[in-house]
């Protein structure tokens with residue numbers, strides 16, 4: 001058993017309470033390797049933003065859980081070296097799908113876990129979430145749960161509506177599970193293809209796809225039911241067109257990739273939404289920079305020469321999110 005407190009990490013409780021009061025949101029960035037972690041920590045340290053490091057099941061399979069934990073521990077020390085005296089860094093399990101997985105992360109030094117039982121029937125979601133909460137809270141580890149199902153690319157607009165979180169369920173769910181934060185579905189979606197072209201309209205000037213707006217009425221209804229309760233948005237990348245264009249310009253193929261417009265995320269960040277997940281945008285920035293190097297210098301074979309620029313572009317993106325979208329700069 002390793003306590004996250006010994007590693008210099010923090011849980012989300014105080015962080016979220018401050019974010020809701022202050023009208024901003026905490027960035028939750030996923031990482032799988034050293035360059036991504038460097039980019040996140042540099043961006044957070046230089047902007048003095050609290051930050052959530054997210055480890056998905058895929059990341060655990062890719063990089064090894066043990067290595068990722070030690071990397072997060074190293075990240076705290078690295079942040080101090082960068083002049084961030086009291087780093088506010090959370091190590092969070094993204095989309096935990098079983099009690100065993102969540103327990104192993106709690107035992108291993110994570111300060112926060114997500115149990116995503118949203119695909120289960122309502123009562124089973126409650127039972128599994130409560131089991132994780134009861135275990136995690138013994139060690140002061142915070143728990144994110146999910147209610148409602150995020151729309152996928154294959155979904156029709158009409159069927160997406162029925163997957164939205166039902167505001168009439170949130171009080172019962174939060175009370176009976178004891179979860180610390182709630183991921184909801186209001187029209188965000190995972191990946192770089194959040195919407196089909198049929199679900200979008202086209203901007204007549206640029207020809208770009210314009211996605212349907214987020215369901216702020218559902219968010220408002222949830223906040224009315226659960227005043228001051230921390231809300232989380234998954235699938236909230238904006239899919240910046242500059243990176244999509246760069247990727248396509250340098251030999252990639254990402255036609256009609258579309259995300260959530262930043263002004264909608266800015267609006268959400270000012271509400272009870274206090275954690276916004278960003279993964280696809282970071283991947284796009286990283287890939288765009290790598291493709292550019294390979295296209296311009298086909299003879300390059302030193303990984304530092306393409307991972308370095310990729311890391312730098314990702315850092316720039318992460319800073320942009322912190323300062324211009326979430327408003328979490330200067331809050332840690």
Ligand SMILES: [Zn+2]
Nearest residue numbers: 095234235277
């Ligand atoms: Zn997610």
